Amino acid sequence: MMTRNLAHWALDLKTIPPAVRKAAVRSLYNYIGCAIGGSNHPTVTKAHSALSRLFGNPTSSLLGTAGKADARHAALLNGIASHVHDYDDTHLATIIHPTGPVASALLAYAELQGTPLQGEDLLLALVAGMEASCKLGLAVWPEHYDIGWHITGTTGVIGAAVGVGKLMRLTELELSHAIGIAATNVIGLREMFGSDTKSFHPGQAAASGLMAALLARSGFTSSEQSLEAKRGWANVVAGGGAGASNLNPTLESLGRTWEVELNAFKPFPCGIVCHPAIDAAIQCHEELLQEGIEPSELQEVSLQVHPLVIELTSKKYPRDGLEAKFSVYHGCAVGLLYGKAGPAQYENPVVTRPEVTKLRDRVKLTAKTSFNADEAHLRATHQSGDIEKHIVHAVGSLEVPMTDEQLERKFIDQVLPVLGEPRSMEVSNAAWILGEADDVLPILKQLSQ
Amino acid sequence: MMTRNLAHWALDLKTIPPAVRKAAVRSLYNYIGCAIGGSNHPTVTKAHSALSRLFGNPTSSLLGTAGKADARHAALLNGIASHVHDYDDTHLATIIHPTGPVASALLAYAELQGTPLQGEDLLLALVAGMEASCKLGLAVWPEHYDIGWHITGTTGVIGAAVGVGKLMRLTELELSHAIGIAATNVIGLREMFGSDTKSFHPGQAAASGLMAALLARSGFTSSEQSLEAKRGWANVVAGGGAGASNLNPTLESLGRTWEVELNAFKPFPCGIVCHPAIDAAIQCHEELLQEGIEPSELQEVSLQVHPLVIELTSKKYPRDGLEAKFSVYHGCAVGLLYGKAGPAQYENPVVTRPEVTKLRDRVKLTAKTSFNADEAHLRATHQSGDIEKHIVHAVGSLEVPMTDEQLERKFIDQVLPVLGEPRSMEVSNAAWILGEADDVLPILKQLSQ
Numbered sequence: 001m002m003t004r005n006l007a008h009w010a011l012d013l014k015t016i017p018p019a020v021r022k023a024a025v026r027s028l029y030n031y032i033g034c035a036i037g038g039s040n041h042p043t044v045t046k047a048h049s050a051l052s053r054l055f056g057n058p059t060s061s062l063l064g065t066a067g068k069a070d071a072r073h074a075a076l077l078n079g080i081a082s083h084v085h086d087y088d089d090t091h092l093a094t095i096i097h098p099t100g101p102v103a104s105a106l107l108a109y110a111e112l113q114g115t116p117l118q119g120e121d122l123l124l125a126l127v128a129g130m131e132a133s134c135k136l137g138l139a140v141w142p143e144h145y146d147i148g149w150h151i152t153g154t155t156g157v158i159g160a161a162v163g164v165g166k167l168m169r170l171t172e173l174e175l176s177h178a179i180g181i182a183a184t185n186v187i188g189l190r191e192m193f194g195s196d197t198k199s200f201h202p203g204q205a206a207a208s209g210l211m212a213a214l215l216a217r218s219g220f221t222s223s224e225q226s227l228e229a230k231r232g233w234a235n236v237v238a239g240g241g242a243g244a245s246n247l248n249p250t251l252e253s254l255g256r257t258w259e260v261e262l263n264a265f266k267p268f269p270c271g272i273v274c275h276p277a278i279d280a281a282i283q284c285h286e287e288l289l290q291e292g293i294e295p296s297e298l299q300e301v302s303l304q305v306h307p308l309v310i311e312l313t314s315k316k317y318p319r320d321g322l323e324a325k326f327s328v329y330h331g332c333a334v335g336l337l338y339g340k341a342g343p344a345q346y347e348n349p350v351v352t353r354p355e356v357t358k359l360r361d362r363v364k365l366t367a368k369t370s371f372n373a374d375e376a377h378l379r380a381t382h383q384s385g386d387i388e389k390h391i392v393h394a395v396g397s398l399e400v401p402m403t404d405e406q407l408e409r410k411f412i413d414q415v416l417p418v419l420g421e422p423r424s425m426e427v428s429n430a431a432w433i434l435g436e437a438d439d440v441l442p443i444l445k446q447l448s449q
Numbered sequence: 450m451m452t453r454n455l456a457h458w459a460l461d462l463k464t465i466p467p468a469v470r471k472a473a474v475r476s477l478y479n480y481i482g483c484a485i486g487g488s489n490h491p492t493v494t495k496a497h498s499a500l501s502r503l504f505g506n507p508t509s510s511l512l513g514t515a516g517k518a519d520a521r522h523a524a525l526l527n528g529i530a531s532h533v534h535d536y537d538d539t540h541l542a543t544i545i546h547p548t549g550p551v552a553s554a555l556l557a558y559a560e561l562q563g564t565p566l567q568g569e570d571l572l573l574a575l576v577a578g579m580e581a582s583c584k585l586g587l588a589v590w591p592e593h594y595d596i597g598w599h600i601t602g603t604t605g606v607i608g609a610a611v612g613v614g615k616l617m618r619l620t621e622l623e624l625s626h627a628i629g630i631a632a633t634n635v636i637g638l639r640e641m642f643g644s645d646t647k648s649f650h651p652g653q654a655a656a657s658g659l660m661a662a663l664l665a666r667s668g669f670t671s672s673e674q675s676l677e678a679k680r681g682w683a684n685v686v687a688g689g690g691a692g693a694s695n696l697n698p699t700l701e702s703l704g705r706t707w708e709v710e711l712n713a714f715k716p717f718p719c720g721i722v723c724h725p726a727i728d729a730a731i732q733c734h735e736e737l738l739q740e741g742i743e744p745s746e747l748q749e750v751s752l753q754v755h756p757l758v759i760e761l762t763s764k765k766y767p768r769d770g771l772e773a774k775f776s777v778y779h780g781c782a783v784g785l786l787y788g789k790a791g792p793a794q795y796e797n798p799v800v801t802r803p804e805v806t807k808l809r810d811r812v813k814l815t816a817k818t819s820f821n822a823d824e825a826h827l828r829a830t831h832q833s834g835d836i837e838k839h840i841v842h843a844v845g846s847l848e849v850p851m852t853d854e855q856l857e858r859k860f861i862d863q864v865l866p867v868l869g870e871p872r873s874m875e876v877s878n879a880a881w882i883l884g885e886a887d888d889v890l891p892i893l894k895q896l897s898q
Binding site: 043046047049050051053054055056057070071072112143146147148149150153177180181183184185186187188189190191192194195196197200201204208211214215217218219220221222223225226229230231232233235236239240 | 495500506602629635641643650657666668672674675
């Protein structure tokens with residue numbers, strides 16, 4: 001009954017606590033900034049040119065561009081764009097980026113449908129979808145991720161189906177089938193990290209989740225026990241293990257604990273496990289400046305990090321911006337040199353700049369199994385001594401969350417190169433108020449060019 | 450290098466032995482009959498009506514109908530149609546239905562491209578894709594299937610990408626990326642068996658494989674070791690086990706042993722594991738007729754089968770045609786009663802017909818672990834004695850393959866209710882010669898209405 005219970009809960013969700021609502025608004029806002037910021041990235045433009053011959057009736061906006069596509073391709077491309085800079089949100093307990101798949105499907109569907117949609121209904125559907133993704137992720141974590149699945153895609157497709165299905169007001173049975181149709185599309189291998197296909201995962205999750213809801217609305221059947229059955233989603237994606245045994249406790253917490261509240265926002269456009277090290281590097285940069293020491297002249301940088309940092313982001317010689325996102329060496333070097341690790345510091349020319357590669361080569365990495373995942377220690381050695389920085393919780397963590405003002409600076413930082421002034425500020429304002437609108441459709445128009 | 454090796458082999462394939470060619474022609478012919486025969490099935494029409502709002506430029510035929518769709522949706526819908534009657538081909542060593550995903554993608558792409566395409570090139574691409582699917586299936590069999598994956602979808606998406614990529618004449622690197630983009634879409638849980646979503650799997654595999662090739666042609670990157678990497682496809686889909694260790698020997702046999710030659714065709718539109726029992730029932734029917742015994746008056750039917758038959762097809766009380774495909778009881782009952790188990794015997798009214806349900810209830814099933822998978826023993830008890838039939842190899846097996854004439858009767862049997870006479874015979878002739886055509890495009894037109 002767990003699939004049915006999830007469907008029932010999602011359809012029944014009519015009010016959310018104010019703190020959950022606020023978290024959803026911030027998640028949606030951050031998503032829009034990421035999707036616009038990524039909209040002109042080569043990964044997105046390659047996908048657009050590859051698939052434009054297949055586009056249908058252009059109902060749905062490609063955020064940040066003047067273009068539209070059919071709802072499925074809009075969901076795909078906005079989903080790719082939202083993740084391509086690795087700058088989107090993170091549900092820390094599962095490393096899921098939960099908003100991209102769900103919001104990309106919801107916005108594309110809203111415009112396909114074309115009838116007025118209250119902001120509050122959009123937020124409720126977003127929360128339902130995000131909670132579904134994150135609770136399912138918790139049920140199969142960590143085996144699922146350890147095996148090699150990109151958990152954002154594998155759970156995102158189900159969240160997208162739940163969200164769109166709620167907007168469609170499917171029956172409980174229909175939504176159960178939609179969950180099954182979505183669950184049978186298990187999208188995303190971690191092996192693709194560092195390539196265009198990583199951000200394809202949330203895009204394809206959005207597109208396939210949307211399709212699942214459309215199919216279910218037409219009476220297309222799947223299984224009513226798709227998540228919990230012996231050979232259902234949870235057991236299969238946990239490697240044939242006992243994934244389903246964790247489904248019950250996690251799904252029972254739906255509406256009692258809210259995963260959306262535990263969603264964090266990245267201050268840096270790279271793998272979140274790098275963030276404590278970058279935070280330390282930026283703090284070190286500031287101290288170096290105060291002391292009049294030139295960061296490029298550092299002799300050695302010794303970095304102690306959680307073992308996962310080494311497992312996920314130890315690309316010593318990244319060749320371009322995409323690979324640099326998986327290089328704690330790069331993040332550390334630009335943090336030390338420039339006191340920033342924003343999108344500009346992950347542009348290809350910066351990654352191969354001699355001053356960056358030289359400092360990168362001087363960074364030594366050590367795994368500390370006693371560290372928390374968001375802990376790091378940096379010691380920078382210069383001619384006349386050492387500077388040490390210890391980060392207990394990185395900026396952007398739940399303990400040190402980004403403020404609304406920081407989120408807005410990040411948004412503008414992403415959107416400005418795409419939309420310029422003064423459109424960026426207008427779009428930021430529109431993105432903030434989406435959840436309060438009587439009708440989101442005219443606001444969605446403003447998010448395009 | 451195994452991903453690269455597969456890409457290299459597929460692109461390099463320029464000639465095939467005559468027996469392989471013949472097997473490919475039969476596979477394609479059987480596929481077309483299945484796709485036309487399934488084209489008006491509710492599963493297909495529901496999917497069509499759910500998704501038609503998203504259709505793009507209608508370049509590609511929906512086989513057996515007057516309609517067209519964009520290439521991706523045509524691949525999806527033809528793939529669904531080809532599998533919906535569970536009447537398609539089977540690579541017996543892996544239970545993969547290999548033609549559906551690959552051929553659906555190839556035909557849709559050929560019409561999207563719109564330039565003349567020689568039948569020989571179509572066959573070569575089909576063989577490359579089918580070999581890719583089946584060799585990969587062999588590498589991860591049986592763990593992959595045991596965990597709960599629908600191996601037709603999970604391997605079919607990669608075969609479709611290989612086939613379309615070969616038609617596109619991608620470079621080796623591009624095709625490696627296409628394989629990776631396809632591999633990251635792991636489509637199909639066995640939990641969906643008995644619902645519309647089962648046949649969605651080969652359809653979505655075709656559509657996603659086509660998309661993967663289109664993306665790769667535009668320079669979209671994935672991994673160059675997507676199949677063999679530590680967290681690549683083979684290990685992940687074998688449940689985090691050592692799937693990749695089998696990749697090397699199976700992929701090394703590419704071009705030495707041909708899986709297409711081991712592709713079998715179903716005489717009955719249901720799960721292949723039922724076939725020996727149905728074969729026995731039909732032979733029993735004939736003997737009952739000769740002896741003047743009314744099959745509906747049988748007192749008991751005792752059936753000994755391989756344990757997999759019970760695991761997969763023991764639905765004792767199927768409620769409709771779809772469920773009846775997973776009921777060896779139903780197949781046995783109609784075989785005994787009518788001497789046939791064709792599409793007509795899997796129509797909903799037959800499944801609930803009192804004479805069928807009564808005889809079904811009298812069938813007793815016993816697992817025989819000593820039996821081969823295509824072995825069955827039937828004892829039918831009537832008022833004055835028993836009739837026994839022992840099947841060593843079922844009709845449609847590699848040992849007792851369907852003849853071209855039997856394949857043609859099956860084709861006509863499927864196509865006639867959709868196209869009527871005399872179109873059915875014309876279409877059958879067109880389907881036979883597709884592989885010899887100087888240009889397949891005008892022939893593809895004939896396969897529609």
